[in-house]
Amino acid sequence: MASKDALKRVLSHLKEGKILGIANSWNEKSSASIWRPDVIKSTALKYRSYNPSLTRDDFKNLEPNVLFNSKPINGTDFELIKCRDPKFFQFKDQYVLLFENHDSMVKYMQNTSSSRINHVRVKFTPLRMGDMIGINYMNYVHNLLAAYDSSETYFDMIKRKREPIGDIDLQDLTQIAQPFEEKSALIWDLPLETKPIHVMDRFWFYDIKHCFKLYWDHTTGRTLYYVAFNEAQDCTKFRRNLHGCKLDDLPRKLLIHQLKG
Amino acid sequence: MHKNHFRTVWRRWYNTSIRSGFFPNARSHAGGLLLNSRHNSVAKTLWKYFNAPGNLMFVTCNLVTFAGFVTINSMTTSNRERLTEAKLLAAESSLEVEVRSEEQESPLTEYTTSNFWCPAKSPPLATYDSQMAKMSLFHMLYAFYLYRSVLIAEEDRKVRLPEDWKQEVGYLRDNNTTRTSCTHKEMDNFYNEWKQEFLQVFADLNKSQRFNLPTWKDYPKPLKIICEKLYHNDMENIHDFADFYDQTPSLGFKRLLRRWLLDYTHLVSATPSTANEKFYRQLLYDSQGDEVIFNNFASLLLNPTDNRRTCFLPKQDLYQIQSASIDTVLLVLQGYVHQREKMGKNHNGPIIRLLSMLKKDCVVGPGDQPKSKCVRIMLPTDDQRDLLEMIMTPQKRKKSLALVSHHSEAIKLLDSISRWNRPT
Numbered sequence: 001m002a003s004k005d006a007l008k009r010v011l012s013h014l015k016e017g018k019i020l021g022i023a024n025s026w027n028e029k030s031s032a033s034i035w036r037p038d039v040i041k042s043t044a045l046k047y048r049s050y051n052p053s054l055t056r057d058d059f060k061n062l063e064p065n066v067l068f069n070s071k072p073i074n075g076t077d078f079e080l081i082k083c084r085d086p087k088f089f090q091f092k093d094q095y096v097l098l099f100e101n102h103d104s105m106v107k108y109m110q111n112t113s114s115s116r117i118n119h120v121r122v123k124f125t126p127l128r129m130g131d132m133i134g135i136n137y138m139n140y141v142h143n144l145l146a147a148y149d150s151s152e153t154y155f156d157m158i159k160r161k162r163e164p165i166g167d168i169d170l171q172d173l174t175q176i177a178q179p180f181e182e183k184s185a186l187i188w189d190l191p192l193e194t195k196p197i198h199v200m201d202r203f204w205f206y207d208i209k210h211c212f213k214l215y216w217d218h219t220t221g222r223t224l225y226y227v228a229f230n231e232a233q234d235c236t237k238f239r240r241n242l243h244g245c246k247l248d249d250l251p252r253k254l255l256i257h258q259l260k261g
Numbered sequence: 262m263h264k265n266h267f268r269t270v271w272r273r274w275y276n277t278s279i280r281s282g283f284f285p286n287a288r289s290h291a292g293g294l295l296l297n298s299r300h301n302s303v304a305k306t307l308w309k310y311f312n313a314p315g316n317l318m319f320v321t322c323n324l325v326t327f328a329g330f331v332t333i334n335s336m337t338t339s340n341r342e343r344l345t346e347a348k349l350l351a352a353e354s355s356l357e358v359e360v361r362s363e364e365q366e367s368p369l370t371e372y373t374t375s376n377f378w379c380p381a382k383s384p385p386l387a388t389y390d391s392q393m394a395k396m397s398l399f400h401m402l403y404a405f406y407l408y409r410s411v412l413i414a415e416e417d418r419k420v421r422l423p424e425d426w427k428q429e430v431g432y433l434r435d436n437n438t439t440r441t442s443c444t445h446k447e448m449d450n451f452y453n454e455w456k457q458e459f460l461q462v463f464a465d466l467n468k469s470q471r472f473n474l475p476t477w478k479d480y481p482k483p484l485k486i487i488c489e490k491l492y493h494n495d496m497e498n499i500h501d502f503a504d505f506y507d508q509t510p511s512l513g514f515k516r517l518l519r520r521w522l523l524d525y526t527h528l529v530s531a532t533p534s535t536a537n538e539k540f541y542r543q544l545l546y547d548s549q550g551d552e553v554i555f556n557n558f559a560s561l562l563l564n565p566t567d568n569r570r571t572c573f574l575p576k577q578d579l580y581q582i583q584s585a586s587i588d589t590v591l592l593v594l595q596g597y598v599h600q601r602e603k604m605g606k607n608h609n610g611p612i613i614r615l616l617s618m619l620k621k622d623c624v625v626g627p628g629d630q631p632k633s634k635c636v637r638i639m640l641p642t643d644d645q646r647d648l649l650e651m652i653m654t655p656q657k658r659k660k661s662l663a664l665v666s667h668h669s670e671a672i673k674l675l676d677s678i679s680r681w682n683r684p685t
Contacts, residue, residue, distance in 0.1 A: 002435065003412060003447050003450070005435060006411045006412055006434075006435060007408055007450065007451055007454055008454075009411070009433050009435075010404060010407050010411055010433055011454060011455065013407075013433055014403075014404050018429075019403060019475055020426065020429055020479050020480065021475030021476040021477060021478070021480070048378065061471055067462075067471060067472065068400065068459065068462050069462070087366060088366075088368030089368075090368045090369075090370070092370075093370075114475065116471070119473060214368070215367070215368050217367070222369075224368055
């Protein structure tokens with residue numbers, strides 16, 4: 001029955017995703033040489049992508065042991081930040097993966113060295129200490145909180161100039177931002193002449209707290225609305241029901257982004 | 262007295278008498294602007310009127326006041342216009358500033374070719390099914406090769422293997438096992454175990470999109486070749502799979518591939534129009550020593566409800582009834598005969614069905630030449646049975662049977678079957 005034991009060993013080995021060329025379990029080369037002093041303690045990874053709809057699962061699935069395993073398993077834990085423009089909350093082609101510590105970050109980076117997203121090999125770069133991403137994210141969180149409060153606070157906030165603070169704890173900021181992101185949405189292409197009161201009146205079915213115009217352009221006729229909801233559920237429903245809808249009396253399709261995720 | 266006094270004052274100031282109406286009878290006095298006798302009195306009256314100092318002063322005063330009004334009015338108007346203009350300009354310029362600042366801070370990102378980044382090489386497009394077929398094929402073959410390397414100890418002495426592969430095998434090997442071969446039984450065991458363990462993985466089509474063949478530079482040579490063949494294969498339909506099967510050098514791999522095909526036919530039969538009967542015959546021929554798989558493949562022919570046979574057996578154009586060439590049917594029959602004679606396994610049921618098919622459902626296939634190759638056996642489902650009965654006239658049946666009788670292979674097989682129960 002030696003062959004049966006061997007078979008079991010081989011299959012369970014493969015179940016862990018240990019396939020040569022996908023994940024090398026044996027020769028984890030010491031990569032200390034590539035760590036420059038400013039990233040030696042970094043706990044975050046940058047990932048550049050034009051795809052705005054990647055989720056945490058997409059990054060979790062990169063680890064090789066997930067692919068050939070039918071059950072969901074716990075890999076390295078991390079938070080995902082979608083980098084957004086602080087003023088208009090638009091996606092800025094970058095993701096940040098926040099890890100608990102430097103070691104788990106290094107482990108994740110090694111595990112995923114030959115993984116791909118959309119058939120393109122992923123390339124992560126460690127986030128440096130004073131990276132603009134941190135400052136931008138802080139501004140974004142401040143502005144988001146202000147926008148959720150009211151339009152006046154928001155416009156006051158963006159006029160104010162903030163001094164960059166030396167130490168930014170991204171982990172804390174994500175915790176702060178999360179509940180507000182869940183309850184916030186952006187609408188593109190409502191007609192120019194629409195007033196906030198019309199929007200609230202029109203979409204009375206959803207529990208809208210308030211909304212206001214973030215951006216408008218008379219030449220192209222494009223507008224961007226920020227909408228704050230009282231409940232995260234309504235926000236999700238709103239997006240699910242109306243994203244891509246062409247309502248009868250509106251000139252264009254509505255495009256709705258949720259800030260969450 | 263009073264009246265007289267008033268008259269005097271009136272006349273002195275206004276130079277008209279209020280004696281009897283304002284325009285008395287016409288009196289022609291020369292010396293006015295209006296010489297016309299008709300207007301004489303009017304001219305005179307006007308002259309008189311203007312001649313009086315009080316009237317003149319009054320009119321002059323009026324004129325001066327009026328001119329003053331006009332001047333002031335026009336002055337204020339022009340002033341206001343100027344102010345409005347200035348204000349408009351200011352507003353316009355302020356608006357321009359606003360527009361410009363908006364343009365700078367538009368939420369819409371404009372990409373230019375210089376800052377647009379894209380991957381150097383984009384992979385070929387693949388369907389979910391083909392991708393999944395490749396994924397599971399790779400996984401099966403890799404797992405099998407690894408398993409075999411673990412079992413067979415002597416291999417690393419003979420051939421130079423990549424270091425990583427040796428490490429991988431060394432880790433998994435138990436020192437007690439020293440074998441030199443991997444039997445058919447172990448291969449079948451392997452396949453069944455593998456299928457059971459990874460069935461769920463290869464049911465999730467999303468996973469297929471995340472899969473890419475790993476770099477195979479550290480693999481032993483046979484596996485390398487397989488990976489390369491698999492990478493360059495489209496795996497879109499049964500023809501692609503047939504190519505891959507043909508290119509596979511090892512008989513052991515072929516044995517696994519046959520098993521895989523039976524379980525995952527749906528992944529390579531996305532387009533039903535591409536049936537590959539020749540490949541079906543090859544599979545039947547190759548699996549003749551392998552009882553279980555041969556019976557499985559043969560059952561495709563016998564069972565009309567099996568969907569898998571669409572990728573092996575073509576449909577007759579006119580009636581949409583599937584049919585098989587007489588060679589295919591005879592190959593199945595031969596397989597069963599072989600099993601009875603060599604392995605002592607009785608398959609009387611299928612053999613009787615095959616014989617009745619030969620007897621009843623033969624048609625002469627398209628083409629006029631009287632060759633046995635043109636004989637096809639119709640394989641109707643139960644619903645199509647009535648339709649077939651309508652088409653098959655006794656003459657047609659006779660004609661096709663006549664053709665079958667010329668088929669030497671068929672006669673030989675029937676001969677051997679008829680000899681079975683005869684006492685020797």
